[in-house]
Amino acid sequence: MTNDQYTRRRFLVASAAALSGLTLSSCGWTLAKVSGAPIKTTAADRKVLYIYTWAGYTDDDLLKRFNDETGIKVVADVFGSNEEMLAKIEAAGGGEYSIIYPSDYTVSKMVEKALLTELDHSLLIGLDNLFSRFRDPIADPGLRYSVPMAWGATGLIYNSQKLNIAPLDWDYLWAHKQDLSKRMTLLDDVREVLGATLKMLGYSYNSTDPQEIKQAYEKLTQLKPAIASFKTDAWQNEILSGDLLLAMCFSSDANKVIQEDKDNKLQFVVPHSGSSIWTDTLVIPKTARNVEGAYAWINFILQPDVAAQLCERLRFAPPNEVAYNQLPPEIRNSPSLFPPESILAKCESIAPLEQVAEVYDNYWTRLKSG
């Protein structure tokens, strides 16, 4: 297992580190109030930029090029889930990081907790390069605190050689549950699994109606006997070996697996009735030591050729229209990297739940322990 394979919401990788951060963060006694003491910046701080990112978003070439262009040395730490990152940032009062890579819904949480610096748009170069739909996200209207750097959708990866009929939508799972029996996995994620089922039933991915959620749960109990396992990790080898026929996964993971698939049997589809779409962003925490370097980094990532090269090397989709246009056609046409607009239009981002969270959790626990 190389580190590259962990990307988003990795519960297993995250768990140990996150739990240790928890106890500390609760010591502050109103939970998670981060001290707002002014940060002193020294000249030495400006030479180094600490970033806190997901695995798979940076490589040595990228860091080297940034160093060549700006003279700033980048030290990258990796987290496995937004929750882990948040717990650590809150526990350590922000730590030494000047750039963090939260996902969209976490950005709004961090804004709520006043953890982020409001961005000075006059210092940013190339925001215009972004696709227009990324310029005003619900999680951070007007990009006041965050700049999107990658996006993806949840979908289905499947073995096209063994499945005679290719899946197009979520209802495929129910229709073909005999063929898929114990040969498919779903994400180990309450929101994704219940959300997808809600979507299939014609509701919102973020439904807050207990009746709708109940319907989704009941639908899932019908599918349950055919599900081999709920896995966010560890389905990759099994689908490559042919033991799994289908897995629900994030497009970013699908891209990496498809690259490793020697016999071109694997295909990825974003279900036609819609799915979840997420964006990972760049933010500057209030505690940043090297704000200057942080802006330099954001501008660097916004450069179309940098974004395009990253997309080719690391296989994640940039929200950067200029970069997209520079990409070779076979990458531009990859359905796993850039699903068709028509489907994307039906996708939703995952929104906070507030009070219904408990309902979701209750059905999820029922589903996974039944």
Next chain:
Amino acid sequence: MSVTSLQKQSYPQTSAELDVELHKVFKVFNGETAVRGVDLNINRGEFFSILGPSGCGKTTILRLMAGFESPSAGEVLIQGQSMNHVPPYKRPVNTVFQSYALFNHLNVWENIAFGLRIKKLLSSELEYRVKEALKLVKMEAYTNRFPAQLSGGQQQRVALARALVNRPAVVLLDEPLGALDLKLRKEMQVELSNLHQNLGLTFVMVTHDQEEALSLSDRIAVMRTGKIEQIGTPTEIYERPRTAFVADFIGDTNLFKARKESYDASSLQIVTSTGMKMIVQPPEAGDMGQEVIVSIRPEKIQLSLYQPPMAVNCFEGRLQHVMYLGTHVHYVVELITGDRLTVMQPNTHGHLPDPHTPIYAHWAATDCLALKE
């Protein structure tokens, strides 16, 4: 030596009367030979002791009988049956272990009942026999105690009861009293002897305590470096030791290296390396070469202040040490020849001579044994 012991037992008793037989048994551990060609016949109902210094192989012999070891060569028979391929749990013997090896997770009752439970006895029968065994060793009051709550003597009794309750053909006792203090040991010796007489079982005991062996046993085998040096009744072993080792190991003795001078049917005259001329009892076993060892027991030596008339084996010397032992007095006499004699006399006078008193030591020819080296 094994030749003589064979001769001694050259009239084989019918096997029905023999409980344990060892035929030319050898035992080798990692190249070290612990037992070298031992022959033994133990009669039914006999109290038989195996006596010897530590490391002589006596415990190994007991373990061969119990089945914890198997012989490298030779054969072990119990009640006429070859035991060579019979595991310990199928042998009609029970062992009283050196440090008792009581089950510390079981109370006294359960320790004693262990063997009977294995045999799946009826509970009424089991209860009767355990009670009987408890009574036998006078431990009725302790049935619910655990071994850690018992004194050494009490543990010893439980260990005995645990073996006897199974009514084995042969009871094997490995230094059974070794861990007890002197007074308790004396008491237990008496009890052991009574038990043996009352039960009529064959007891085989291993001990390094010669006094214990002499007082308890019908017969004793004295062992040295894996071989049997002599088998005999306690009096035979003590009065007629066949070798210098046996004479020395059983009780105290004065030993002299000597050479034969003249020899006739009734007496043998020898001269020691320091020039003492003595008339001694000739050995039973015929010719034994020119070099002999002479043994005189300390209690057989007479001391007198004046030269006794007509005395054979009379030598002049002076008292070197006088040790008062209550019932006896222990003297060390330095002879003119430079030899030293240990003398033991009953305390009849109550008056002790001073050290350095000139003195005469003398003894009868019959009390002076010529032995093989």
Next chain:
Amino acid sequence: MSTPTSHSSIPNPTPSDESLEPNLQVGKRRSWKKLLEPLALLAPGGIWLGLLLLLPTLLIFELSLVPNIRPGDVVNPSGLKNYLLVFQPIYLQVVWRSVYFAFGTTLVCLLLGFPVAYWIGQMAPQRWRNLLLLGFVLPLWTSSLLRSYAWITILRPTGVVNTILTSLKLPALDLLNQSAAVFIGMGYSYLPYMVLILYASIEKLDKRLLEASADLGAYPMQSFWKVTVPQTMPGIAAGSLLVFINTLGDFVDPELLGGASSMTISRLIYNQFLGATQNWGFGSSLSMVLILAVSIAIALLIKYGDRTPQR
């Protein structure tokens, strides 16, 4: 026996005035020392435990009294609602599954570990023992996640086991994504702990007791149940408890190997703190119940587990 120690009944001779003073001082100094020495010995560990065990536990306890608390909320203890939630049937089902996984794994470890520990502790040559133990502990040096992934590779339908089975013309086994895989994976992870603890106990086993048992007519199997097992009971109990507690808190193997019905209490707790639905109060009450259950198990072990040598 007849008289108690006579010394105690004799009154102490009255010391003269001169000797009384210095004696008292020495006594005082001693009593200070008597107090300070254990304090000095206990302080580092005590502070460590207090800061890192007791304090967090108290914090969790306080959190457990707050319904629906989320990160950022003000702690405001208000009752036992969270604890009542724990006893809903779905959560009891989760608890039951965790206990089932933990118990099964403990059994697997015991059944596999005992013969190994017995062999190392009683039969292997003395000079090899430490090396053998080391070899047994070696798997612990790899990451537990890596081991779980390895088990997937071994157990999956086209995995190592089935490749071997089919090449031997034997029917393939469906092992992955069920309880059996959890027992295999967790059993493998915790076997070394079991073996180490059993070894410590079995090594001390008095061989003469086995001889005594055989001497009294017990066949080897009877000796095992009547002597070896009771004699090594402290080790069996301690090893089982250690494995049980650890597996009760483990969720990696159930998640990765256990299939779709794999929710354990520890994963449930995790979800309450770091999952999409955050309810720290409920998570804390679940933790408290877990802590309590484990504490009771340990207390029972201490009280009844080690009663072999004396009673």
